[in-house]
Amino acid sequence: QPQIVLLKEGTDTSQGRPQLVSNINACQMIVDAVRTTLGPRGMDKLIVNAQGKATISNDGATIMKLLEIIHPAAKTLVDIAKSQDAEVGDGTTSVVLLAGEFLKQVKPFVEEGVHARIIIKAIRKSLQLCMDKINEMAVRIEKQSKEEQRTLLEKCAATAMSSKLIHQQKDFFARIVVDAVLSLDELLPLNMIGIKKVTGGSLEESQLVSGVAFKKTFSYAGFEMAPKSYAPCKIALLNIELELKAERDNAEVRVDNVREYQKIVDAEWQILYNKLAKIVESGANVVLSKLAIGDVATQYFADRDIFCAGRVPEEDLKRTMKACGGAVMTTANDIKADVLGLCETFKEVQVGGERFNLFQGCPNAKTSTLILRGGAEQFLEETERSLHDAIMIVRRTIKHDSVVAGGGAIEMELSRLLRDYSRTIAGKEQLLIAAIAKGLEIIPRQLCDNAGFDATNILNKLRQKHSLGGQWYGVDITKEDISDNFEQCVWEPSIIKINALTAAAEAACMILSVDETIKSPKAGEAPMAGGMGRGMGRPM
Ligand code: ADP
Ligand code: MG
Numbered sequence: 001q002p003q004i005v006l007l008k009e010g011t012d013t014s015q016g017r018p019q020l021v022s023n024i025n026a027c028q029m030i031v032d033a034v035r036t037t038l039g040p041r042g043m044d045k046l047i048v049n050a051q052g053k054a055t056i057s058n059d060g061a062t063i064m065k066l067l068e069i070i071h072p073a074a075k076t077l078v079d080i081a082k083s084q085d086a087e088v089g090d091g092t093t094s095v096v097l098l099a100g101e102f103l104k105q106v107k108p109f110v111e112e113g114v115h116a117r118i119i120i121k122a123i124r125k126s127l128q129l130c131m132d133k134i135n136e137m138a139v140r141i142e143k144q145s146k147e148e149q150r151t152l153l154e155k156c157a158a159t160a161m162s163s164k165l166i167h168q169q170k171d172f173f174a175r176i177v178v179d180a181v182l183s184l185d186e187l188l189p190l191n192m193i194g195i196k197k198v199t200g201g202s203l204e205e206s207q208l209v210s211g212v213a214f215k216k217t218f219s220y221a222g223f224e225m226a227p228k229s230y231a232p233c234k235i236a237l238l239n240i241e242l243e244l245k246a247e248r249d250n251a252e253v254r255v256d257n258v259r260e261y262q263k264i265v266d267a268e269w270q271i272l273y274n275k276l277a278k279i280v281e282s283g284a285n286v287v288l289s290k291l292a293i294g295d296v297a298t299q300y301f302a303d304r305d306i307f308c309a310g311r312v313p314e315e316d317l318k319r320t321m322k323a324c325g326g327a328v329m330t331t332a333n334d335i336k337a338d339v340l341g342l343c344e345t346f347k348e349v350q351v352g353g354e355r356f357n358l359f360q361g362c363p364n365a366k367t368s369t370l371i372l373r374g375g376a377e378q379f380l381e382e383t384e385r386s387l388h389d390a391i392m393i394v395r396r397t398i399k400h401d402s403v404v405a406g407g408g409a410i411e412m413e414l415s416r417l418l419r420d421y422s423r424t425i426a427g428k429e430q431l432l433i434a435a436i437a438k439g440l441e442i443i444p445r446q447l448c449d450n451a452g453f454d455a456t457n458i459l460n461k462l463r464q465k466h467s468l469g470g471q472w473y474g475v476d477i478t479k480e481d482i483s484d485n486f487e488q489c490v491w492e493p494s495i496i497k498i499n500a501l502t503a504a505a506e507a508a509c510m511i512l513s514v515d516e517t518i519k520s521p522k523a524g525e526a527p528m529a530g531g532m533g534r535g536m537g538r539p540m
Helices: 017-036 060-066 073-086 092-114 116-137 146-161 167-182 258-281 295-303 314-324 379-401 409-423 428-440 444-450 455-467 495-513
Strands: 045-048 054-057 193-199 207-210 212-215 233-238 288-290 306-309 341-343 345-353 355-362 368-374 402-407 473-476 481-484 491-493
Touching: 017 045, 017 060, 017 073, 017 092, 017 295, 017 444, 054 060, 054 073, 054 379, 060 073, 060 092, 073 092, 073 495, 092 116, 092 379, 092 428, 092 444, 092 495, 116 288, 116 314, 116 428, 146 167, 146 379, 146 428, 146 491, 167 345, 167 379, 193 212, 193 314, 193 379, 193 444, 207 355, 212 314, 212 368, 233 314, 233 345, 258 295, 295 306, 306 481, 314 341, 314 345, 314 355, 379 455, 379 491, 379 495, 402 495, 409 428, 409 455, 444 455, 444 495, 455 473, 455 481, 491 495
Parallel strands: 193 368, 233 288, 288 306
Antiparallel strands: 045 054, 207 368, 212 355, 233 341, 345 355, 402 491, 473 481
């Protein structure tokens, strides 16, 4: 009897139920890796990569990115964490936890042989019920009064930061973050908030500068003579190298006497001086260039009371351009007054051990820069990530101005809703929806576990409160009890929860709908197709 070979040797052929279970188990491992970071009492992770670079983080998306996961099904969880980070910026740990817990709760059903399609249908149905409920419960905040909006935003930012390293300074940073976001124009472009880090000093010395600020770049002699403040200020933005360049590097020149050689040297100087003269003619008093500005140019500008900085990072140059107008020029020929950027004041100031260039009063776009101070490099990096979460949350809240209570309150309420609903239907779906309801409890449970509370006790209290109509009751981290988290001002934009639940449910459904993984052998390992020659068609 002839043997039929369907798949290459070495492919993982487990199919159907065992495959599903093994995928679910793989996801469980990932969830266990981030589980302990959830919430205000969550722990941080220190991750060291192959190059020995250490990162300390509490942010789900950052940790997942650094974990270098290769299991194909478990990678889905990394993707949802990333998408949550990109879409709303916070709730990245929650989304992974929820997806993992949904899978864990339905695993017994998979093992007993319930068809994956039925489970998926139940998850989708639960998701639908949850979405309707969140939309119904979310509290809209009217935009009438500026003060009210501000307090709301500050509270949301503080909740986002309360689980981070900087939670002790959360009120201080909440104010800064809200100021930064409110200083933007209507579209709230994220890249118009610059974040700069200066090691040293304390966190409270961090400051918000309205306008563009960046570190003083490397500079040459002659720099000390240049003035350090202007008002008003005209900025030439360049992508030109202002250095004495040996033009003979680019071309071959043959000379047979010294006089000819001198001419070439003179010409090289002349090229530079022509460029410089054109820039000065344009009327600019600050010159920024993405490329180097050499010592001759620095001296030349200093003699004419012009400030210059070379090797300005591209993002800073772009931000200056957006904020102050003008255009980045690549040749010195067309520099006229109308391509210059304008701003009210330019200053050079000392921040810790660094000197900063500040451009304030920018007419075109509203922009601001956060200058962070603090101890270690890794600490500042984590601070930056935490502020990023908070900034995203504030932006989201401005766009969709509705909030729900955090600390597991909304999850408990959804869980109650699903459990009540499941009692009204019959069949397998009843058990499945009840399982999802149980899965939602992971958030308050984990918040308690991470804080060292008795989770069973607190969850029992919460279940009872919610069944009596206390819809905003959640975990109270400070009192080791439950409390009305809406009154306690633990607020989160409803969009986080909507996004997290949708992504988690989708990921769970996706993992459940895979019943076989077919891995192709790695490229390179595969034998080459029959008898190809060496390069150029030569025979082997
Ligand atoms: P994520 O990456 O999912 O945002 P976090 O570590 O930031 O994870 O934890 C967020 C969770 O912590 C949310 O469920 C939020 O409701 C909860 N939380 C935040 N602040 C408090 C607080 N003061 N009391 C109780 N729960 C809180
Ligand atoms: Mg968070």
